[in-house]
Amino acid sequence: MAATIIDGKAFAARVRGQVAEHVARLKEVHGLTPGLAVVLVGEDPASQVYVRSKGKQTVEVGMASFEHKLPAETDQETLMALVEQLNSDPSVHGILVQLPLPDHLDEEAVLNAINPAKDVDGFHISNVGLLGTGQKAMVPCTPLGCLMMLREHHGSLSGMDAVVIGRSNIVGKPMAQLLLGDSCTVTIAHSRTKDLPEVVRRADIVVAAVGRPEMVPGDWIKPGASVIDVGINRVPAPEKGDGKTRLVGDCQFDSCAEIAGAITPVPGGVGPMTIACLLANTLTATCRAAGLPEPEGLTA
Numbered sequence: 539m540a541a542t543i544i545d546g547k548a549f550a551a552r553v554r555g556q557v558a559e560h561v562a563r564l565k566e567v568h569g570l571t572p573g574l575a576v577v578l579v580g581e582d583p584a585s586q587v588y589v590r591s592k593g594k595q596t597v598e599v600g601m602a603s604f605e606h607k608l609p610a611e612t613d614q615e616t617l618m619a620l621v622e623q624l625n626s627d628p629s630v631h632g633i634l635v636q637l638p639l640p641d642h643l644d645e646e647a648v649l650n651a652i653n654p655a656k657d658v659d660g661f662h663i664s665n666v667g668l669l670g671t672g673q674k675a676m677v678p679c680t681p682l683g684c685l686m687m688l689r690e691h692h693g694s695l696s697g698m699d700a701v702v703i704g705r706s707n708i709v710g711k712p713m714a715q716l717l718l719g720d721s722c723t724v725t726i727a728h729s730r731t732k733d734l735p736e737v738v739r740r741a742d743i744v745v746a747a748v749g750r751p752e753m754v755p756g757d758w759i760k761p762g763a764s765v766i767d768v769g770i771n772r773v774p775a776p777e778k779g780d781g782k783t784r785l786v787g788d789c790q791f792d793s794c795a796e797i798a799g800a801i802t803p804v805p806g807g808v809g810p811m812t813i814a815c816l817l818a819n820t821l822t823a824t825c826r827a828a829g830l831p832e833p834e835g836l837t838a
Contacts, residue, residue, distance in 0.1 A: 541765070541798040544687050550810035553686070553836065554599055557817045560833045561600040564824065572824035573602040574632040574658065574816075575624045579617065579643065580610035585636045592634070595813050601820060604630060610640050617643060618651055625653040631827055632658035632820035655827060658819040660712065669715050669838075676819055677838045681713040683811025684745055684766045685720070685838060691764060691800050696721040701738050703727045703754065703788070704747035709768055713745050716838055734758075746788035756793025765794050765801040768808050 564570040574596050578589045589605065596603040606620060617635075624633045633656045639645050649657075654664040660678035668675035688695055700722040704710035714724045727737050729748070738744055738758040746754050747768035759765060769788030778784065787804030795801050802808055818836040825832050 541795045542691070542800040543795075544691060544766075544800055544802045544807060546683075546687065546802055546807040546810045549687060549690065550683075550814035553811070553814040553818060554595065556833070556836060557814070557821050558599040560821055560836075564821075564830075565600065568828065568830065570824065570828060571600070571602050571629075572632070572820050573604060573627075573630045574634065574820045575604040575606065575627075575630045577606045577608070577617070577620060577624075577633070577635045579608045579612050579636070580640050582638070585638075589636055592813055592816065595817060596820075599817055601817065602629065612640075612643075614643055614647070617648055621648060621651045625651075625656065630656065631824040632656055632816075634659050634816065656823055658816055658823055660819070661708070666707070666712070669712055672719060675838075676823065677716065678708055678712045679812045679815035679819060680709050680747075680768060680808060681716050682815040682819070682838055683808055684713060684768065685716045686815070686835075687766065687802065687808075687811065688743060688764060689720070694720075695743070698722045698742040699725075699740055700743040700745070701725045701727055701741035702745045702747065703734070703738065704745075704749070704768075706747065709745075709747040713747065717743070717745075719838065744789075748788050750788055751786050752788070752790045754789040754794065756790060756795075756797045759794050759797040761797055762799035763797075765789055765798045766808060767791075767794075767802050767804050770804060770809060 576589055593603045624630050633652050649661045654662045657676050660676045665675045700717045702710050702714045705726050705728045714726050717724045735758045739760055743764050745766045751771035751773050767787035767789045771786050772783045773786050775782045775784040785805050822832050822837050
């Protein structure tokens, strides 16, 4: 039996539609326009593409988009001053500093200078602590997107056995916290885990977020399990021509899809959800700042 393919593109479009409806209502009833500020330092081509896409989608859902592009040689003081300015700007409800930053800048200091209530990436140490203790937090966008897709597919996740492969601060750790919050039994596995295949084989839910191309084969998957593949890896694709590449996930899609009950493809799975959840987080931050009820189904 082949797995159900979880279409992240279609799901993200639905989330953006819900966000747009809420935004229209906020404008109409409360005269409020959510604003998202994105800060890009330097000329990293992948980051530039991301920022363009974020700006476009922000405007499409009716939000105000503020883009701040700074040269690569920008110093720490200038960047911190911009963050401070955005913190105190009432028209900005969400602040995102595009990573990675150039090497001479202190990434941690910059992220922790953002007002936690406006930290729509969920990377501020206060939000990490709030999430870890089960309190109301801003939640990192990629894990939030994964959680939404799992809830949509399963309804309740209560009592399910989940294995998260990868322990990054951006995906692995917050993903585990979110699954715990939905009453899963959670294991965080990684490159040092003893007998990783056995650990993965007992999982009803597998979230692969290691950044290693096609590391997880189908015979690691429990029949009928849900596989969420967060990996986005470029690998050579000589069949497409000289020097061409293609995108693959952290799972071997074909062999995993034969065994799994549901699986996200790469591309077109988790990726589109990340920006959709960024917009959802900006909406949530706006509602919290104004003391209004949070949008249902768009938060953790």
